[in-house]
Amino acid sequence: MAIALSTPTLPALRRSKALTVDRRAARRLGPGRRIPGSRLVGPIAVVAIWSLASASGALDPRILPGPWAVLETAGHLWASGTLATDIQTSLWRAAQGFTLGLVIGVSLALIAGLSRWGEAFIDGTVQINRSIPTLGLIPLFILWLGIGESFKVAVIAIVVYIPIYLNLQAALTGIDARFVELAEVLGQNRLQFIRHVVIPGALPGFFVGLRLAVTGSWLGLVVLEQINATNGLGYMMFQAQNYGRTDIIAVGLLIYGTFGFLSDNAIRLVERRALSWRRALSS
Template sequence: MATTVAVPPDTSQDPDTAALIDAGTLSRPHRTRVPLPRWLRRLAGPALVVAVWQLLGTLGQINPRILATPSQVAVAAWQLTSDGELGTNLLASLQRVVVGLAIGVSAGVLLAVLAGLFRLGEELIDSTMQVVRALPVLGLLPLVIIWFGVGEQPKIALVVFAAACPVYINTYAGIRGVDNRLVESGRVVGLGRLGLIRHVVLPGAVPGFLVGLRFALTSAWLVIIIAEQLNATSGIGYLMNQAQAWYRTDIIVLGLLIYGLLGLLADSLVRLLERRLLVWRHGFNGA
């Protein structure tokens, strides 16, 4: 019994058909995709959480005295903004965090440079900082109040302490983590001690500093939440503490959202610095 084998048509003699096949014009037409901006895709997750949260509140599954709905939080934000109370307290919190970060980050960088570049500095500073960073920040609150009273100084002091330690640890690790082959290459091309520090060591420590700065920003906002709820007359933490007495969960949630948004904004600023200062580094961006 003869077997019939289907033989595809020979297109080797037809250059036009072969060109069409190679170009993919005979294949199935593809759809044109319109890519969404990355920031919009990143908002999809939080937006879904807010939608579910609002739905559960509308259906009565969440007691508003326990957790206010997003719409109630929005109404509270509008009321506090209209009478100026929100802006005044937000400005007070920002001032405390900015001053504390300026002092803490500067102190952390200075100590890290001294400990990272000089052996004597390492022996005098590093062991002390390792002990200090193990201390609980909020555990120092009673002692800080005794030292500075109940005004602005204890709140700023706690932010300084919370910011200085992560900046020191990561900057110091960045300095000591510079590849020694780069240092040797710098010596080969004629760089002296100051030239090595300026062109090799300090630029190589920038990634570590930025990691420390990111942790410092987060720690500063965490600390100021507690500091402003004790012996304070202004600030977002003070506003939340006052709302607790009246079971105003809408204001409490609003304060938490403000802290979260400020932390996200601060992290975005650090990411911008990374893109500007680390243009020479190409890392993995995800598959």
């Protein structure tokens, strides 16, 4: 009786053993477990090499001062109040342009991704806009909007909306046809299909576009704040260039890099929480 009961369990044991072997092979062939704080390893290594090169004299301080000199300069600028004002101005410009670009990119992607007529009218126009260098539009935007804040926000919005549109629209149109057939079998209407199938399936592409857009907003801001600006981090760096102050330029670059790193990590955190269902399915 005991033998009869144990015999049917042999295939299950074999499958379990094979699954264990497959998982071990995947761990061996894959990149391995994620290292906590691994994204900080590279920046810390760069700062360490920079410090060693400056301390040993291999790096000329006229080309690039040491990290301690840059931090000292940042402290002086902060104490004088100019750095805080420039940071606040740059953050406000980036936030306005990013918000406007996000709204435009998501709206156009939803129209083009959920409607063939919308795709016909929108996608080609966006692709043409994508082919035109955004910074090449600056003279035209200055003529249209003047040299104030409006043209800066508009250019940042263009830089932001293009990657959001491209990735989200591709994700919306790339939904697996099997999911569409399943939704039809379940009798879902258009709104239910969009809510339960399209939006969850398009979220990974949306977050990819969002990360590229954040990076693009900082890159555009660096250039724009050196054109007819009276404040901001880019203006501070432009003025430092006129006086040969490489330490102030390094301060601005470090702040831009820090903002980009922190914003990218914030989006990654939201992405992990929003897409936690993917890890549950893969486990």
